[in-house]
Amino acid sequence: MRYLILMAGVLAAGFGLSSPYQIQLLTFIGINSLLALGLNMLMGYAGQISLGHAAFFGLGAYVTGVLTAHFHWSPWLALPVAILLTAAAAFLIALPLLELSGFYLGMGTLGFGMIGYVVFRQWSSLTGGDSGLVGIPSLELGPLSFADAKNYLFLVWAVALLCIFLCDRLIHSRIGRALRAIHDSERAASSMGIDTGRLKVHIFVLSAVMAAIAGFLYAHLVSFISPGSFDFLVSIRIVTMVVIGGMASVWGALLGASVMTILPETLTVFTEYEMIVYGLIMITIMIVIPQGLFRGILDIYERARFRTGSIPAGPQA
Amino acid sequence: MQEFLQYIFSGITNGAVYAVIALGFSMLYGSTGLINFAQGEFVMIGALSLISLWKGVNLPLPLAFAGAVAITAIAGAMLERFAIRSVKKPHPIVLVIITVGASILLRGVGMLVWGKDSHGSPSFSDHAPYDILGATLLPQSLWILVLTLGVVLGLHIFHKRFLTGRAMLACAISTKAAGIVGIPTEKMVLLAFSMSAAMGGIGGVLIAPLSMSSFDMGMNLGLKGFCAAMIGGLGSSWGAVVGGLLLGVLEALGVGFLSSGLKDAAAFVLLLLILYFRPSGLLGTASVQRF
């Protein structure tokens, strides 16, 4: 039901909007939603933080960018390669770190993110170095050309909705329960026979793959990529989207991505004061509704859902 | 040989600055279990305040130094008082995001106060650079090294000899227990924040004469300092020093023997290796469970 509403919303927006600016903004929101959703799965359900998600985002973008612009592959062939490479990288990063509890994964991904950034900049024969990679073709599927901004909007949102749908399903499945169990109590989860380390690696890989898909969509949308779009600040921005929107909620990811995409656009009226206002808004949201915007809004609904009235709101995400 | 020595000097100079910044991370983590992503911004505030007070207001250097450190300490205390303490249910990730927000805020304030341009500062002393076996050692490097060691020693003595220092360690071990025996834990957190901010400020003051300072200098230095703290072992003061120096020297050697473009990668590869093979850091002993 919720999907139908959202789908109708996107369709209406797509057909209703005539301004390329708004269409583009909505497309970026879709891409950011994918990023936030992937990270939300990791942070909200596996209780791990990633400070290097921009590197996976970049890996997806650069793999397809290099393969299509330099080697003239079809983007549709480059996509699986991008996904596989990202998955492999994520797997190798996570394997030794997720066995340890605590924040090691966060630190490891931080390191990985910085290394990825250096590689994007330094391997200039392939990546175009700091000045970026030009000539990434637009997407085409048979007679359907995604060079048209509206078609691309629909494509991005179709992918985003599909991912939201799949993640929602996953969360309410056996695996999702196991993930939530890990988040609530790792010891108890392990005593239920859940292979916590393995599951965390899997969810990390899933989250990285979603970032890679977002990177793929970004690269073919902008048709130009440069390392600046995948630096540490971008990783932090993705984490912020998740936390602002609300962890452990696919809809929170959507909300967080929307807010964090639109906010800087609207804040430009503050010119010199933009950063101050932006920082203040972030701090205020975290102080007032630490469980995130989505949870904050749904608090009342949550209270009603469980019979007893005096429930602290939301899972302690 | 001459080059090698120069790499070492360069590495130690940068490393000592990383060490002071790492110390800020480390001591805050040690007393509150928190990672402050605005630490780099304190470095920026320290550096730019020094330049303003020393060159702008023409205060004598020691006063300007103290003033700059005091300004950052106050900024740190304000961050704790108005943002961190206001959080009712302090989930670590929420606190981290607040510090991220604070870093953006502080950068914005920095830009307003000091403008978008870079600012330079003269060295602490007018000595000519020393020539050692053909390699150049800047007097400022010596200043940095000496002051860094002074800060670590001071911190060590504070923790071991002073009642407040020991109370802070007690809070680190168990806030609850410390509260029960009558330690004002809230004040301790406030003190820890302003002290760690002051460390960042000292880092900024030290680096100002070495380089150019601008409102956006903080993030890079903050990341390096954090990396150094992780390498040395979060929560360990001597670990922060070892981590910082190691990182600095490794970077310089990376420039010398690999390529300058890869030196940042070298730092983070080291971080990954440490995480894989010695997760508690080189000198870390505390089991790292929070965050």
Place this chain on the structure above:
Amino acid sequence: MNAQGSGQEAFLPVLRLEEISRSFGGIQALNDVSFEVAPGAIHALIGPNGAGKTTLLNVITGSCPPDTGAAFLGDCRLNGRKPHERVSLGIARTFQNIELFGSMTVLENVLVGRHVKTRCGFFGAMAGLPGCSLEERKARQRAHELLDFVGLSEAADWRSTDLPFGWQRFLEIARALATGPKVLLLDEPASGLNPVETSTLCDLLRKIRENGVTLLLVEHDMNLVMEISDRVFVLNHGMKLADGTPCEIQANEAVISAYLGRERMGGKCSACAI
């Protein structure tokens, strides 16, 4: 070991520990402890504080590997197996300080227990394969049965941490049972329960035994131990002090002097005749 097992008794012990030792720094928590747990019975592990009971439990569940010695579940050597693997082999446990999944409902908590009995993976769940939905339905059915079994079916949709303390214990037991264990380890199941709840627990534990699950409980409540146990092991200073029926233990001089001191032992020997 087969020869040993079949030669000794008519049945194979379901759980067997051989010369387990474990030290923490300078403290010898367990010293050469061996014992066997017979199938289909209620066993109690008692001993003064610091005797090594919880460590022993952790050795069995795998969260604390022994320095020397071996543990077996039936024929299967447990050493080197991770905690979660042991669960699928048939070892389930509850915790002394209840550890429920606080963000989930009562039913969902039990469903997590079905994890090892279900197979549906990442892709199956995402694709919504028919096999997965069937499996999910069956799991839910089983979970409801178990809630019924412990008497919590009324509260299936409550948030787990909103349950009264005693009920949380029962939920934890239901959750552990959901893993389909051969052996269920209970870490002080009666602590914090009122007398009424304790007697309900007593009944529940017997019911579990009737269903063919072997029970091993660490417990301080001597009345409970003496009332329901088929066999009692006594640990002291990390060493096995005694091993026998409750009547034998109550009569054991070493136990009385070392562990119980002058205190009279609870329960009546006649009450626990098997």
Place this chain on the structure above:
Amino acid sequence: MKAAGIASIGVLAAAAVMLVMIAPGQSWGKEPYRIGGIYAITGSSSFLGDPEKKSMEMAVEEINSRGGIDGHPLEAVILDSEGDPTKAVLAANKLISKDKVIAIVGPSLTPTTLAIVPVVEKAGIPLISCAAGIKITEPVKPLVFKTAQNDVLAVSAIYRHIQGRNIKKIGIITVENAYGESGRDQLKALAPKFGINIVQAETYGAKDTDMTAQLAKLRAAQPEAIVCWGTNPGPAVITKNVVQMNMKIPLYQSHGVASPKYIELAGPASEGVLLPTGKILVAEQLPESDPQKNVLKSYIAEFEKRFSMPVGGFGGYAYDGTYLLAAALKGTEGDKKKIAENMEKIKGHAGVTGTFAFSPQDHNGLGADAFVMVEIRGGKWHLLK
């Protein structure tokens, strides 16, 4: 008399307010031409974007005060890209769809420019970039122009000077960003042509605090001169380090440091540093015959008066871009295709950066005369030759 004076001032003021309120449609007979600007006004490249934004505003006002273009006033909508390609794409879309601009001046950086090229091409909007990267105009794209000098011109200027001193072995140190990368590529590509051998090539991070390690490595290769390619503040640190390390060889900087800020940051260490720059820094030393002399003088005077800050070499890119656009707008009545066609026909346009002569093959329009070599003497720019 006094009362009448006050009254007349009052009336004038009221009229002015009304004019402002109903302007610009009413005061001009014709619809304004709306043009867009995208600059890195904030962020780490604000040293470029900030003066560019100011210069564009200045140029627009100057043009309007002279009667606009064919009676049409110019109206500029300027957005901030923060140097981020994604933001630049959004800004370009916003300018095109919301503000309906007929042409865009900017962005400030090569990556942001390359990111919005597909957007403007799709919309058929002419773009006059203020970035230096050669990828922008080579290969030539019908709608894309740029006003910043190609790095190849700066490199040639430096190399000619090096050649003149009979130096054969040089070491280079470049910043790790698009600007430094482009410089490095050109330095390497052109060296053989001038008989120069690059004995060691180093890079440094834009935010690095100390470059003595790189310089030690350079020194070990024993070059006869060092060429540094970066934008402030890195080159200032390098300049200081070179002096501290007592390296007594000529230091060349790129035009990326061509602002008074560099001398201020590097202090006495900047003595004797050589660099190519647009003529703006040495305007008063130019011979009267120089075609740019008048433009430069009025630009400098106006900029310093208006913003009370010293003028640098970067604002001129946007200033020239706006004036070139104004020239190309003549007689088009806003037809975007014609604007681009007119751009290609512009010859001999004396701007702040140089004398522009575009052609269908050359969308940069600058020649070797866009750069002069200067030496810093006593904290002042000194024109060589």
